[in-house]
Amino acid sequence: MSGPTPMMLGSFAFEAIGFGFNGLQRRVQTPWADIAVAQTLNQQQWTGPTSEEVTISGVLFNEEFGGQDSLDGIIAAANAGVPLMLVSGSESAGVIHGSFTIQGVSEERSFIDHRGAPRKNSYSITLKRYGDTGGGSSFFKPIFDLFG
Template structure:
């Protein structure tokens, strides 16, 4: 039996047990320009959205529940510079956030055992919405070639 999946970043599924998350924050930024007007407050003109950023936070217990391989895969995708599709929610209320680039991954490994392996790994994945063209290469291309 597979674990319920509540969110996915490209091929990396965030599950209830294993590679999971316990927090998500989002920041949507827009730009306004001030237009000087005599003898009253400046008028404002909306210039449009400038960024849509997401931070995913979680804690892995690799020895007990796994998940480290998926986080390592996210890091590899970040190093490859691939935009990935980001989706969340459940079957009743799913949300497609669109393509995102991985801006950074932070790990905080602790409770190191005698073999030097971390038994706990707190992480943050920072994403930014991507509006450019997406090529079917790397991880995404591999998945598409399997389906095609």
Template sequence: MAGMSLMALGLFQFEALGFGFNDRSKSQKTSWAKIPVAGGMDRMQWTGGDSQTETIGGVVFSHFGGQLSLEGIKAAAANGLQLPLVDATGNLFNVFGMYVVEDISEQQNVFDGQGAPLRNAYSISLTKYQGGLSPVSALSAVVGLFS
């Protein structure tokens, strides 16, 4: 561990140094159906929630480490794993639920003499998973990636 853990996606910890993040955004969508009414304005009926999404962005610097965690998240995404998102703010742990990685983008720059990036800005797009896999099963699947 390179620093204090701030948040975790599965076994991958976002830290103050190393695999850190510098922004996080959330979005929640809901659906409403328009019901035509004769002689008046259309009525609205709530039909449920569509999705909850989170986007986590940060920068990995090779001299602080963290690229292996990003590669691990990419491997979990490539294998279709659901991962728990946990926030460790202060003395409290908030479990936000199970999420799937829908997109990871990277922007690598400042290269060393061998062509390896010294700076790698990333963005991870997550969507809340509504399904049947338990957090314990998901963590077991993540551990299986490394065995």
């Protein structure tokens, strides 16, 4: 690895040098349903969280620092339909964010050299939280909440 690893998606490490990232955006959907009430404003009922999306953006300079193999591996995982665990933080204070599916990967390759290879590759990875398949919350969630 090339320096500290501030985040991992499955086995793919986002590193300080190489396959790094420069931004992360998070969007959580928690809708409320309108309940019609006669002769007054509609009341609202919370229906619970419906989705969580994370977008990771970064720039690769493959010729100088590498990283294209990791991005290609993430694209392969997306094509295989494999949910991946998202973890951030350091070895001593890591945060497990849960499993996410890869909804899409965009690349913008530029500064093409004489061999046709890009010297710069801007990318964006869109993830969506992979819901529980057991129909309920995780058995360990209350335990993790104690330490969160």
